[in-house]
Amino acid sequence: MAREIKPEMKAPTLQDIETLAERALTTIPPELAKHLKPVVIHVEEFPDEETEKDMELESPFDLLGLYRGVSLLHKSVSDPRPHIDMIFLYRRPILDYWCEGSDTLYAVVRHVLIHEIGHHFGFSDADMERLEREG
Numbered sequence: 043m044a045r046e047i048k049p050e051m052k053a054p055t056l057q058d059i060e061t062l063a064e065r066a067l068t069t070i071p072p073e074l075a076k077h078l079k080p081v082v083i084h085v086e087e088f089p090d091e092e093t094e095k096d097m098e099l100e101s102p103f104d105l106l107g108l109y110r111g112v113s114l115l116h117k118s119v120s121d122p123r124p125h126i127d128m129i130f131l132y133r134r135p136i137l138d139y140w141c142e143g144s145d146t147l148y149a150v151v152r153h154v155l156i157h158e159i160g161h162h163f164g165f166s167d168a169d170m171e172r173l174e175r176e177g
Contacts, residue, residue: 059085059133059151066152070159071176081111081127081162083155087134103135107154109161129158 054062063083070078088102099105111127131154140150160170 053137054133054147056085056087056133059131059136062148062151063131063155065148066155069152070156074159074163078159078162081129081159083129083131085131085133088132089130102132103138105132106135106139106150107131107158109158111162127162129155129162131155131158 060083063085067075067078067083089097089099089105089108093099093105093108094102097105097108108130109127110130131151136150136154137147140147143150145153157170160167163169
């Protein structure tokens, strides 16, 4: 069931999505959160053109979030990476997904964030679902 949109409603901003992501981060178990310190969370309107091309997206609305980096399973002190690991959340696709569903915006942002954090840890989809249920 799609959400009712009232004319006086304003769409959540990039900052609003970032605030929800920061709140969602506080639900990550401490034993995992301690390994997230080098990860940066960045909210953008849409994936950039290079990402669209690399991921062969049919539409920029097809991607809600993206982890860019090397998972902890593949990191090595003998192979330092010059780039910081980043999690991108894409505002417009997240809002589109949220408007089409029944979950709260916070729940959608949290789900996307946990999925992308899972990639940082090298988790399977089942691991990510369990983490989300436990949070």
